Amino acid sequence: MPVKGEQNRVKILQAAADLFYQRGYNNTSFSDVAMASGVPKGNFYYYFKSKDELLGAVIGMRKSWLSQLISEWEAEHTEPKDRLRLIVRLMQDNSVASSRYGCPVGSLNVELVKNDEEKRQLSRSLFDLLLSWSEKQFLAMGKGSMAKLLAIHLMAMAQGGIMISSIYQDEQIILAESERINLWIDALD
Amino acid sequence: MPVKGEQNRVKILQAAADLFYQRGYNNTSFSDVAMASGVPKGNFYYYFKSKDELLGAVIGMRKSWLSQLISEWEAEHTEPKDRLRLIVRLMQDNSVASSRYGCPVGSLNVELVKNDEEKRQLSRSLFDLLLSWSEKQFLAMGKGSMAKLLAIHLMAMAQGGIMISSIYQDEQIILAESERINLWIDALD
DNA sequence: GTCTATAATACGATAGAC
DNA sequence: GTCTATCGTATTATAGAC
Numbered sequence: 001m002p003v004k005g006e007q008n009r010v011k012i013l014q015a016a017a018d019l020f021y022q023r024g025y026n027n028t029s030f031s032d033v034a035m036a037s038g039v040p041k042g043n044f045y046y047y048f049k050s051k052d053e054l055l056g057a058v059i060g061m062r063k064s065w066l067s068q069l070i071s072e073w074e075a076e077h078t079e080p081k082d083r084l085r086l087i088v089r090l091m092q093d094n095s096v097a098s099s100r101y102g103c104p105v106g107s108l109n110v111e112l113v114k115n116d117e118e119k120r121q122l123s124r125s126l127f128d129l130l131l132s133w134s135e136k137q138f139l140a141m142g143k144g145s146m147a148k149l150l151a152i153h154l155m156a157m158a159q160g161g162i163m164i165s166s167i168y169q170d171e172q173i174i175l176a177e178s179e180r181i182n183l184w185i186d187a188l189d
Numbered sequence: 190m191p192v193k194g195e196q197n198r199v200k201i202l203q204a205a206a207d208l209f210y211q212r213g214y215n216n217t218s219f220s221d222v223a224m225a226s227g228v229p230k231g232n233f234y235y236y237f238k239s240k241d242e243l244l245g246a247v248i249g250m251r252k253s254w255l256s257q258l259i260s261e262w263e264a265e266h267t268e269p270k271d272r273l274r275l276i277v278r279l280m281q282d283n284s285v286a287s288s289r290y291g292c293p294v295g296s297l298n299v300e301l302v303k304n305d306e307e308k309r310q311l312s313r314s315l316f317d318l319l320l321s322w323s324e325k326q327f328l329a330m331g332k333g334s335m336a337k338l339l340a341i342h343l344m345a346m347a348q349g350g351i352m353i354s355s356i357y358q359d360e361q362i363i364l365a366e367s368e369r370i371n372l373w374i375d376a377l378d
Numbered sequence: 379g380t381c382t383a384t385a386a387t388a389c390g391a392t393a394g395a396c
Numbered sequence: 397g398t399c400t401a402t403c404g405t406a407t408t409a410t411a412g413a414c
Contacts, residue, residue: 005379005380008379008380039380040380040381040382041381041382042380042381042382042383042384043379043380043381043382046379046380
């Protein structure tokens with residue numbers, strides 16, 4: 001039974017997720033990941049055929065984490081507005097790291113938009129979890145054809161706030177912008 | 190007289206500005222810039238001591254371009270609200286490229302936030318031209334201590350809109366979000 | 379499954395002829 | 397000022413011993 005194999009795979013994956021987030025994908029080398037994970041460099045081509053495949057696995061991990069979170073959100077609240085406020089809460093809960101490195105989802109997308117279509121699509125599929133779930137809530141509010149535009153505006157405000165916050169390394173910007181978003185949600189309808 | 194020298198310098202600078210924007214700084218090699226500019230690779234250490242220095246020069250070029258644009262804006266309009274709408278117009282005028290590669294100022298900052306402090310500061314100084322000029326307009330509107338927060342919110346909405354637009358490669362998102370920002374400006378005061 | 383050793387290449391940067 | 401040729405290193409990736 002491949003027990004240590006799975007352990008190593010997870011260690012590599014988590015180290016890569018951290019480094020891709022903190023340094024960026026193109027600015028993180030395989031050696032960096034090997035060092036941070038404690039798994040010898042040459043070893044981990046056994047787990048991932050290429051750097052691209054490692055990226056795919058990291059994004060896959062982030063996707064299942066986010067899907068799981070959204071499931072919990074759906075159990076937590078049924079009111080669309082309450083659910084939208086959970087996105088704002090996520091933003092607030094991650095304000096320390098996000099004011100330093102940006103949004104783990106957003107900043108990855110910004111970087112990979114400048115890479116090949118395969119990577120663009122991969123990172124977009126992660127972002128899509130948030131956008132499409134938001135859209136669902138606006139649909140439940142009876143916003144019809146406006147739902148998608150409202151979801152886009154919500155994500156734009158959230159991502160924009162996190163982005164400016166990271167540029168100035170100022171956590172307060174995320175907190176101030178998130179409060180504005182909550183007021184915007186309150187005023188809906 | 191160093192005539193061709195200046196020509197080469199400018200060719201390198203413009204090719205680097207394009208490539209850093211379209212592919213990202215860390216994903217663009219010196220050879221890429223050499224090829225795109227038509228200036229032989231080895232040659233251009235005569236003009237720039239390092240890749241970092243080339244980045245500095247590219248940002249410097251963008252800064253003087255933006256400063257010049259802001260000067261023209263100040264000549265064009267004196268009303269603060271009209272001036273703020275010029276930022277929105279800039280966003281609209283660049284919608285084609287921005288929906289493909291993101292904002293030249295914003296996406297560079299997002300990437301370099303994950304690099305060393307020197308690069309962070311360099312890109313932030315470029316972003317600062319837009320933020321501080323916006324803040325000035327809110328101050329002229331009598332917003333006092335709220336001016337900076339309002340300027341941040343304006344930039345957050347603009348950058349967020351461009352970001353989502355580039356993730357989905359959809360120019361319409363920039364246009365829709367910019368209209369929302371104009372409505373927000375209209376409703377001020 | 380694990381690891382070392384290393385191949386093959388691309389990178390940033392330099393030397394030196396012209 | 398211009399260019400070719402190349403250095404040294406770091407990169408992604410592989411081969412093969414254990």
